[in-house]
Amino acid sequence: MAEAVLTIERLTLALPAGADRASAVEDLSLALYRRQILCVVGESGSGKSVCAAAVMGLLPKAIRPVAGAIHFEGRDLLNLPAVEWRTLRGRRIAMIFQEPMTALNPVIRIGDQIMEAFEAHGQFTPTERHARLRALLEEVGMRDLERIIRSYPHQLSGGQRQRAMIAMALALEPSILVADEPTTALDVTTQAQILRLIRDIQQRRGMAVLFITHDFGVVADIADRVAVMEKGRVVEQGSVADVLERPQHPYTRRLLAAVPGGTPPARAEVEDEPIACAANGLAKTYRGNDWFSSPTEVAAVKNVTFEIRRGETLGLVGESGSGKSTIGRLVMRLTDADAGVVRIGELDFSEARGARLRDARKHVQMVFQDPFASLNPRRRVGQIIADGPIAHGVPKAQAYARAEELLTLVGLDPRAGRRFPHEFSGGQRQRIGIARALALDPEVLVADEPVSALDVSVQAQVLALLETLKARLRLAVLFITHDLNVAAQVCDRIAVMRLGEIVEIRPTADLLNRPEHPYTQALLAAIPGRQRRMPKSL
CATH class of the missing domain: 3.40.50.300 (P-loop containing nucleotide triphosphate hydrolases)
Structure with missing residues (x-):
């Protein structure tokens, strides 16, 4: 060697x-x-x-x-x-950081940030720097270079920001590149592109x-x-x-x-269970305008229809920007739909207003992607879990007793309620987030990328916990993820989203083994490690 x-x-x-x-x-x-x-x-x-x-x-x-x-x-x-x-x-020696939105300066244009490396090390003339900048962006697969150079980080997609970070790291042609989790937050197709790019450039x-x-x-x-x-x-x-x-x-x-994958586990029959959540014809368009550009419209969701029965998990998968998180927000009524209806049980959740909406919210709860960001750092865990029931009229003592029961239910010591969120690991914080979501005895649980930030062994524990709770409490779960391997482990059916529309919705095993839509086939082909099947019988 x-x-x-x-x-x-x-x-x-x-x-x-x-x-x-x-x-x-x-x-x-x-x-x-x-x-x-x-x-x-x-x-x-x-x-x-x-x-x-x-x-x-x-x-x-x-x-x-x-x-x-x-x-x-x-x-x-x-x-x-x-x-x-x-x-x-x-x-x-250069580095690519895990989260480009944090690592990039939000108030400096992308082109200027990359050229800072040349200036800091006294490399090249101004003309040579601009030529070198364009060459770097082309090397990392960027298109529409003039727009990229003039853009601020928030105006780029996650994959484009990561490519800009790679261009910055390569600017002075280092002999060593350190990449710290550079694809963790990316969907599978963008992840595959970035991995291929790093390998090719290396x-x-x-x-x-x-x-x-x-x-x-x-x-x-x-x-x-x-x-x-x-x-x-x-x-x-x-x-x-x-x-x-x-x-x-x-x-x-x-x-x-603990790596997700392999043959999906057998699923319980739910055809005779009542429908807990149904969406019919959902549509949402975001409109934007600022001083420096013309008005824009993005159709985030277009005519989406699905239903979830009690005791069933429906997976919602797709690339970043496919509309899956917007669906989650529409189901939760964190965002109002432009068209369509969401029903929770027999209730028309889309039309509920005022006190009726406030009372109805307890029937549908959410587990967020980042438990550290979604848990109040100034409140103890017991308070965080008890707040919802107290707001809905449950006596304080009863709410705190229920919080201890829920901590036990999700596999934590009930005394953990006296501690603050920062005193727990990522997996423990996600368990706390699940306990909070269950505090109001919901019928529907929306889980938005609940394990994407966790390592594989903790991920396996949280997925197993969600599966156990779903069966025990007969929850209907909308499981939003960009990881088809994860979806295979917990979902009874999977709906594949592309550009705001569901292009395929089928039982999990059928979809994974016999994908029909070309986009589903492309997603499956992009899963990291798919060509090298790792041992599952260890």
Whole structure:
């Protein structure tokens, strides 16, 4: 094997006193090679993102290197002065961040942000910078370059923002690219495009890539070598074939066993159950206007019709912008439809107003994508769960007792109600969000991407919990996701959305095994790791 471009040697990074363990990373040794992609995979808290931050010289002040070294071009990066980091970062080692909307400056145009890298390092003349900018955007597959260059981040799609981030990282032709979960928030087709783009550019430029992910499907698609991390330690590493097809460590086996996919489980018959939620002819058009552009109209939802019975889960899948989250908002009456009707049981939910609407809302509740953003950080968990029943007239003592019952129901200690949301992990916060949604005994549960931000083992736990609660409480669930593997595990039927319309709606096994619409076929073909079937009998 060729000489390593970067080596991490027995690195230990200490956590502050009071943390749940002594070290974020312990005795870590890894090597990055030219023209290879090393995927570091593990659950949240395994230390993989801290490892990436150490390579970039971006460790939080609370995390201290106490042993080991990171060698690059004859230098130990752990002891590099700040002035040397300014010349190295971006030029020799660059990074693609997980969330481009957070990483990009919202008040600077995309073109100016990319050209800042040239200016900061004194590279090229103004004319050469503009030519280089256009070449970079073309290389990452951007079209309509003049519009992209003049746009602000919020005016681009998620995939376009991620491509802009990649262009920025490649601007000075680094020899190492660090990619920290760069496709987690993207739908499957955009994700497939970004993975293919990173692989193509890496091969063309001969870069070494450190790719951080919790998604084994992504690992199967892009990795040359894999390192599996658990609680700050590398427990297994090797070629992608060895780790995915012949895993040795029990932790790796557990992670692979938790990956959604394979044959959908058998579903209970619900044909005789009453219809809990029905949408008929739903339509929604968003209209926009500002000082700098002409009025725009986007038909987010067009003539959508479906029904969900008690004890049934209907999956709503599609790319970003397909209209699936708008459907969720219309069902919840967080947004009013331009046309069509939503019925919850026998109630015409679309026409309810005032006190009647307020009383009806308890019948349909929502589990949000990001539990940290949707839980009030200043209120204790017990208060958060009890607030809904109290607002609907339930005595305070009874509401708090019910909150403890619900915490137990979702697998948490009832004493957890005394703590604040930031004191829980992502999976625990999502369980709290589910408990809050169940507090009013709803008939219909809308789950909007409830596991997209979770690693595979926690994801499997939350999906199993939702399935158990649905069966026990006879809930009707509208499950919104961009991940067909996830939909296969929990949905009785799947509706595929494209450009605001349902193009196919069928029982899950039928749709996955015999897709009829070309768009459904394209979505299935874009699932990461689909070409490499990972072991499910571990």
